[in-house]
């Protein structure tokens with residue numbers, strides 16, 4: 001079973017697919033060795049008022065605070081998935097994972113990740129089962145991609161992934177967005193900054209991207225696909241601290257049922273058949289999403 005990976009946009013901001021399985025550079029480059037803290041340095045954000053889940057495209061966090069949402073996709077390298085789980089466990093870092101259930105790391109490392117999901121530190125979201133380009137599929141196949149991954153997340157972590165879905169390669173259409181909304185995913189989650197690691201990057205390049213994009217209210221995309229990022233975890237944590245950024249996940253920011261229930265969840269990850277994270281009836285379309293068009297009017301488009 002092949003692992004899947006790769007969601008990116010080109011420097012002009014247009015989504016495009018990436019090649020997978022590129023040969024690794026022979027020189028991984030240099031990166032400052034910054035040790036990870038030995039005790040947690042991040043905790044749950046305080047004072048945040050959760051907003052209704054918007055119907056639309058998310059590229060930035062709402063408001064004018066100092067939060068940052070690190071969103072980690074795919075998981076085609078099992079060891080990198082495990083390293084991210086370990087990073088969160090050790091540092092308290094809050095993360096949103098956009099999983100492809102096909103990638104076995106999400107199953108292999110579920111024992112480490114599940115407690116983080118249940119405590120509310122980590123939010124699992126849907127990135128489709130097999131990382132298919134949804135714009136190329138029939139409506140029936142789209143539904144299958146979404147629901148198969150939902151079933152995986154529910155079976156493995158006791159959550160569904162709703163209401164946040166990141167379409168593979170960032171590719172969507174208005175018709176697809178409507179279908180995803182109908183499937184319980186009103187919030188198409190894109191990004192405004194990237195670690196650039198949808199393809200193999202040397203550690204120094206990853207740090208450079210982080211220095212560029214770790215800014216307040218950004219949704220930043222990274223990938224659990226290639227090992228070099230794990231070599232700079234210490235520097236990434238240090239950078240967040242230097243900039244007084246408050247890592248949050250999407251469930252910290254938006255009023256999802258999973259977010260409110262996670263603190264008290266005690267059920268086994270294998271026995272939560274009724275879990276749902278559909279937005280409540282008070283959700284107003286587009287009420288809190290900062291549209292990408294307005295964001296990009298004042299800021300350069302993302303690259304990733």
Ligand SMILES: [Zn+2]
Nearest residue numbers: 006007073074
């Ligand atoms: Zn992806």
